[in-house]
Amino acid sequence: MATPSLSLDALVAQLTQSHGDALAAVVLYGSAASGEAITGQSDVNVMVLCTALPLSTMRSLGQTMRAWSEAGNPPVLEMTVQEWRTSADIFPMEYADILERHRVLHGTLPLEGITVRxxxxxxxxxxxxxxxxxxxxxxxxxxxxxxxxxxxxxxxxxxxxxxxxxxxxxxxxxxxxxxxxxxxxxxxxxxxxxxxxxxxxxxxxxxxxxxxxxxxxxxxxxxxxxxxxxxxxxxxxxx
The missing domain is CATH 1.20.120 (Four Helix Bundle (Hemerythrin (Met), subunit A))
Structure with missing residues (x-):
């Protein structure tokens, strides 16, 4: 719940470097994406979609994620593209919020067929x-x-x-x-x-x-x- 010392641009750059061609999208969602955030109070929520998430890549992001969390931000949400396409039924609240309030920072967010029942x-x-x-x-x-x-x-x-x-x-x-x-x-x-x-x-x-x-x-x-x-x-x- 604090202003990140690691900027969003720096976060995206490090995610791009670590994930390489497997990185499909980096998405800012919630109040920070819609302009409702209270500086120093509101969460900065980030979702990352990849075609694959090998353990070696996740380990390589350790220092980046620690810096992000230590600044008071919630952990970055990492999913595969396939998981994103098939999980709206078990996370409908989160999906509804992401669909309504998001900003794509890198890549493309797949939206076709994503519905909240x-x-x-x-x-x-x-x-x-x-x-x-x-x-x-x-x-x-x-x-x-x-x-x-x-x-x-x-x-x-x-x-x-x-x-x-x-x-x-x-x-x-x-x-x-x-x-x-x-x-x-x-x-x-x-x-x-x-x-x-x-x-x-x-x-x-x-x-x-x-x-x-x-x-x-x-x-x-x-x-x-x-x-x-x-x-x-x-x-x-x-x-």
Whole structure:
């Protein structure tokens, strides 16, 4: 979650050198590709597609990937082209986000025949939302009454929740907007929870402040909202 010391251009150059002719595409996706990224806060997500991924090549990228990760970025996602073409059914949320918000940095991203089916999206979305709720509860227990730890938990969880909220909109046939506040408002209206705690966390992540009392209130609403999201998705099962 930091500005990379290894630039995207340098990353692409090193990926090109290591993978050679096997490199099919390097793709930037998510908020960094759509112009929504918050400097120093948002993830810089990169996907690499290759015709083959020999162990020797992956080993040769060790120093590059360590530098990328140590700068606070999520690990680069490496797949074969064949894996990309056949995995939309098991990673529908990720595929939907990549298809909607991406920028090709090198090569060509194969898109023909790539579709996200609603039933696959609902199943993964419910699973991911329940998992996030369980991790959020665990984080609440670990943070206890420490306001700083509570706020860090809130800030760290928001990006994932926005991915879930965008998936909710797509599941209902809606095109998610770029603005985070609009995404929160749409998802809360669909799932029946209060949007205000989530917009407060979005403001906190942009550099805003919360008092200890406000933090407790926001955290309570945050957990309640996630519970409502899980209940909403469960009710859609078979619908």
């Amino acid at each position: 609603p039933e696959h999206l609902r199943l993964q979305l419910e699973q991911e939302s329940m998992g996030k709720l369980l991790r959020l509860r665990r984080g609440v227990m670990v943070a206890g009454t420490d306001t700083a730890k509570q706020q860090e938990l809130l800030r760290a969880s928001l990006s994932t929740l926005l991915v879930l909220f965008r998936a909710v909109m797509r599941l209902h046939g809606e095109q998610p907007p770029r603005d985070a506040a609009q995404v929160i408002a749409a998802a809360s209206a669909r799932c029946g929870f209060d949007a205000h705690p989530f917009t407060q966390v979005a403001a906190l992540k942009r550099g805003g402040t919360l008092s200890p009392t406000e933090t407790d209130t926001v955290l309570e609403g945050y957990v309640a909202g996630m519970s409502a999201l899980v209940a909403h998705l469960d009710a859609l099962d078979g619908g």
